[in-house]
Amino acid sequence: MPTLLDYRRRVRSVKNTQQITRAMKFVAAAKLRRAQEGVFAARPYAHEILRVLRSAAARMENVAHPLLVRRPEEKILVVVLTGDRSLAGAFNSNVIRHASEFMREHSSKQIELVVVGKKGRDTFRKRGLKFAGEYLDVSAKVEFSKAKEIAARIAELYISGEVDAVYAIYNEFKNVMVQNLQAQKLLPVDPEVVSAGEKDGEKSLASHAGPGSSLPMEQAPRGGELLVDYIYEQPVEEIFRALVPRYLETEIYRILLESAAAEHAARMTAMDAATRNASELIDKLTLQMNKIRQAGITKEIIEIVSGAASAMG
Amino acid sequence: MLPEAIELQVVTPERHVLSENVQSLEMPAKDGYLGVLPGHAPLITLLGVGTLTYHKGAETRYLTVMNGFAEVLPDRVIVLAELSERAEExxxxxxxxxxxxxxxxxxxxxxxxxxxxxxxxxxxxxxxxxxxxxxxxxxxxxxxxxxxxx
Missing domain, CATH: 1.20.5 (Single alpha-helices involved in coiled-coils or other helix-helix interfaces)
Known part of the structure; x- marks a missing residue:
């Protein structure tokens, strides 16, 4: 039978834990907000890149770029995005499981791996896998320079022919409660994206257009914008060549932000649940503690009363 | 009718740096500085690394821009740079x-x-x-x- 003191100690330790989980929840909430702002802030740039890319492609007779070349997919590169820290619910294990399944499905092909995030790296390293690249400490504060670095590495592997296709496996931020696992093809760039079609090609970027962006350029496109007769300061092919990698960078940047937002959301939810559980536990323990205290008092009263009764006897 | 001012937007992947109505501007295009006045013909250019200068009323302000490109329209200039900072930053x-x-x-x-x-x-x-x-x-x-x- 635990004594009163044991209960006091346990309540105190649960309270301490609760303080930590509560603090982590607030930190995750703040980081989530920053990641979401980042997602919104990145849209106008991505949107414009795509628009200029298309208008350039529309004026070229022969749209060609090393990143658009299609080859039979024999060697594929998988980019797995995890977090750097745990305590984010099932966030990391979900991505890792999804990535493992993906690799099993494609086990007939040669698979290269690029990991983003400490958790993914540690897990896959334990399995004895080698990486074509690893990037850590990305999700706490997503920076465009990281996206650029990753994009450069991926493009290099693709152009040199070391891989024939590149997929990214990541958590897409749906809302605070829901993360969507995605396996998105990054390379070769879908020709639909650069073809002037305004319908599906924009899917990856425009469908995310939502509230939060205040740029006028994102509002209803001016009529027939693609038909504007631009003067190209440099040959249109040169502009196109410069734009395709930029497009890849913005896509990777978006994915990094999505994954970071999803991670912080998952951590926030997990820590919220933990804080609530701690409250419940404290209530339960306090009740038990009071019962014991009560029992002790009752016992003392009985002792006094019976002592007095015998003295008066 | 020529427009009287240019709406200058400077955007990087990380933030929206600037949105102002200006009278003229000069920017570091890849092959040399390029001056823009209202009513410029539509133009697309790659950008180099350098200083973008714009004139708003009597004021002249400066920004760094690094790589990227710019789209010029008669009444609007959109600068998409990888990095951009105002002089005071x-x-x-x-x-x-x-x-x-x-x-x-x-x-x-x-x-x-x-x-x-x-x-x-x-x-x-x-x-x-x-x-x-x-x-x-x-x-x-x-x-x-x-x-x-x-």
Whole structure:
């Protein structure tokens, strides 16, 4: 039978834990907000890149770029995005499981791996896998320079022919409660994206257009914008060549932000649940503690009363 | 009818740096500085590394822009740069230190070509920052307040 003191100690330790989980929840909430702002802030740039890319492609007779070349997919590169820290619910294990399944499905092909995030790296390293690249400490504060670095590495592997296709496996931020696992093809760039079609090609970027962006350029496109007769300061092919990698960078940047937002959301939810559980536990323990205290008092009263009764006897 | 002002938007992947109505601007296109007045013909150009200058009323302000491209329309200029900072945001001491580091790196003998070109790019960026900061600092040196435009 635990004594009163044991209960006091346990309540105190649960309270301490609760303080930590509560603090982590607030930190995750703040980081989530920053990641979401980042997602919104990145849209106008991505949107414009795509628009200029298309208008350039529309004026070229022969749209060609090393990143658009299609080859039979024999060697594929998988980019797995995890977090750097745990305590984010099932966030990391979900991505890792999804990535493992993906690799099993494609086990007939040669698979290269690029990991983003400490958790993914540690897990896959334990399995004895080698990486074509690893990037850590990305999700706490997503920076465009990281996206650029990753994009450069991926493009290099693709152009040199070391891989024939590149997929990214990541958590897409749906809302605070829901993360969507995605396996998105990054390379070769879908020709639909650069073809002037305004319908599906924009899917990856425009469908995310939502509230939060205040740029006028994102509002209803001016009529027939693609038909504007631009003067190209440099040959249109040169502009196109410069734009395709930029497009890849913005896509990777978006994915990094999505994954970071999803991670912080998952951590926030997990820590919220933990804080609530701690409250419940404290209530339960306090009740038990009071019962014991009560029992002790009752016992003392009985002792006094019976002592007095015998003295008066 | 020519428009009277240009709506200048400067956007990087990380933020929306600037949105202003300006009377004219000069920007570092890849092959040299490019001046834009209202009513310019539609144009698309790649950008280099340098200082973007714009005139709003009597004021002249400066920004660094690094790589990317710009779209010019008669009443609107959209600058999409990888990095862009207003003159007042630049940390001069840090940029100067970065410049020295990069220069030392570039001057180191026996470096690979890729490394030295990277170091040169760093030198270029730090120089652009310092130039922009010195102009935006109010007492900007008068001799190069006007750059050649075409």
């Amino acid at each position: 630049i940390d001069v001491a840090r940029s100067r230190a970065a410049l020295e580091r990069a220069q030392a790196e570039a001057a180191k003998p026996g470096t690979q070509e890729a490394e030295s070109s990277e170091a040169e790019a760093k030198v270029e960026r730090a120089t652009a920052r310092l130039q922009t900061a010195s102009k935006g600092g109010g007492s900007g040196s008068p001799q190069d307040s006007r750059r050649s435009t075409h």
